[in-house]
Amino acid sequence: MAAKRSWELILIDLWDSLRPPSFDIMLILVATLSGILSVLEPVTTPPAVANAVLGAVLFVTSLYLALRASSDLVNLVQTGVMPLYLTYPISRRVTSLIIYLTRVFLPSLILLGIPAIVSGIMLYPVVGKNIGEFLIMWIAYLIQAQLYGSIFILASNKTKSTGTSAVISITGYFGYTATSVILALIGSIDNIGILNKIANSMGFYNVLYDMLTGISTPLWEILVVPIIFLALFITYIIYFTRRFEP
Amino acid sequence: MEDIIIIDSVTKKYGKLIALDNVSLRVKKGEIMALVGPNGAGKSTLIKTSLGLLKRDSGKVLLFGKDPFFDPNARRSVGVIFERPSLPVSMPILEFLTHVSKIYNKDSKIIREVIELVGLKGKENTPFSQLSAGQRQRAAIAHALISEPELIIADEPTSNLDPVERNKILDLFTKINKENQLTIIISSHVLHELLRVSNKIAILKSGKILKVGTPDDIVKNVSIARIRCKNPLKIKENLEKIGFSLNAEGDNLYVKTESNEKTSLLLNVLSQEIKNGEQIYGIELIEPGIEEILEG
Incomplete structure (x- = not known):
């Protein structure tokens, strides 16, 4: 019974946030197109196919999550719909989890999943060599998207304005990626190996790509993104279970 | 229950x-x-x-x-x-x-x-x-x-x-x-x-x-009488003389009464005022607001 209740709340939140669906459809088309265009890439291994397609899609997905997880969530709280959800016989913790699912996990699953499927079909001769490796890379991108989504959804708590929330989230995303690039640049110019490793570890897909292509990877590099994500996710659940006391 | x-x-x-x-x-x-x-x-x-x-x-x-x-x-x-x-x-x-x-x-x-x-x-x-x-x-x-x-x-x-x-x-x-x-x-x-x-x-x-x-x-019996009249200051003065507490807002006087006897007395006084030539446009008994209840 509790699962059925939760499922209906998931549907309410999803269907409401997808109206009007034009923006979402456009993004799905863009994601599909990037999968189709993967045939133009000179790639020879499954991880390289994943990097070629999903790198650009992750950027689009992150911006989308900044709107859905951050800006829209502020709107949900400010318009009083969230307090209404909380009057249902569903616990605050489950409601927090539902919001994460509808605002972060499902959108990233769909936006990263469609181009992965399309490129998998279009470049089957390459991907078919080792579907497992392709799947591992896809999961790496999905985990990276969860990291950004967790930051965005936590950022939404800090503001009562939808616009400010979106700006904070997008700035946070660019700040994170720019930090990674700057560390890599300094590391390359001054030949400081640890900076290169830190920059590399900030993208989970980089670390897994290295592993799959036989480059030795220390354990801490593998753990950076998943641990930060898990810490943020747990913080979100604990914090929002309290935050959802309107 | x-x-x-x-x-x-x-x-x-x-x-x-x-x-x-x-x-x-x-x-x-x-x-x-x-x-x-x-x-x-x-x-x-x-x-x-x-x-x-x-x-x-x-x-x-x-x-x-x-x-x-x-x-x-x-x-x-x-x-x-x-x-x-x-x-x-x-x-x-x-x-x-x-x-x-x-x-x-x-x-x-x-x-x-x-x-x-x-x-x-x-x-x-x-x-x-x-x-x-x-x-x-x-x-x-x-x-x-x-x-x-x-x-x-x-x-x-x-x-x-x-x-x-x-x-x-x-x-x-x-x-x-x-x-x-x-x-x-x-x-x-x-x-x-x-x-x-x-x-x-x-x-x-x-x-x-x-x-x-x-x-x-x-x-209880708290009620408020709203009196609309031409010369509120004069009526206010007369009512205060016989112990009513009231507020004046523009042409309106608000008088608080706490018993049926007080309400009856108020209406009698106003009736007398009319006989004396005062122009009273309207008298309305309204239920008290939260402030009057809290004061009472």
Whole structure:
């Protein structure tokens, strides 16, 4: 019974946030197109196919999550719909989890999943060599998207304005990626190996790509993104279970 | 009668601000309990604490025998209406209520029934954002009725409505209470509109319950006479001489009377004033506001 209740709340939140669906459809088309265009890439291994397609899609997905997880969530709280959800016989913790699912996990699953499927079909001769490796890379991108989504959804708590929330989230995303690039640049110019490793570890897909292509990877590099994500996710659940006391 | 809600010595603080100060209240099955108090009295905090949406600092809350903060199932037979009606904006009412009926595991025929009851027939497929203020409040009431609740909690449900809609919504609450034997808790800062619908009133101020009783217990014989006249200062002077307390606002005089004898005396004095040539355009006896009750 509790699962059925939760499922209906998931549907309410999803269907409401997808109206009007034009923006979402456009993004799905863009994601599909990037999968189709993967045939133009000179790639020879499954991880390289994943990097070629999903790198650009992750950027689009992150911006989308900044709107859905951050800006829209502020709107949900400010318009009083969230307090209404909380009057249902569903616990605050489950409601927090539902919001994460509808605002972060499902959108990233769909936006990263469609181009992965399309490129998998279009470049089957390459991907078919080792579907497992392709799947591992896809999961790496999905985990990276969860990291950004967790930051965005936590950022939404800090503001009562939808616009400010979106700006904070997008700035946070660019700040994170720019930090990674700057560390890599300094590391390359001054030949400081640890900076290169830190920059590399900030993208989970980089670390897994290295592993799959036989480059030795220390354990801490593998753990950076998943641990930060898990810490943020747990913080979100604990914090929002309290935050959802309107 | 069975207690639906038991609130026992509840204190809730927001930082240093004490929003509820050792509040105790019981609501029995079938009652329409009005929570009345000025803005900031703690009405909304009391409602949210009763629903388990806010964590109390101390005290006990039982909703249908369960602590709603720890057990969300306590809210299974409760319909809630907030001050600003908020349903998902883009979803048609019928579709939204269909999902909500499944949350409460109710048959879909209830949806048509509540839409008809609240007077939204013909608007089922209209998104919430396209409804008028009154229709939105009706949609929120329909939403609250979907669970076939035993208790409805309405937090200032009429505050954003014009007088005509306010009366219609209050009449709807009375109808629901009579036809479905529902217990209703309704809050407002306007006492007189709750006097006609409630059978029990709790007056709150600064986080404390000052009085609880039937409307007659609360109001007793306090009434306010509004006198519209040409020369308010002269009449004010004459009334003050014989012990009436009153306020002048423009051409209006507001006189508080605390017994039938005082009201009778006032009318006799005014009658004499008219005989003496004073022009009095109108005399109206109105129910007291919350300020007069608190002063009394």
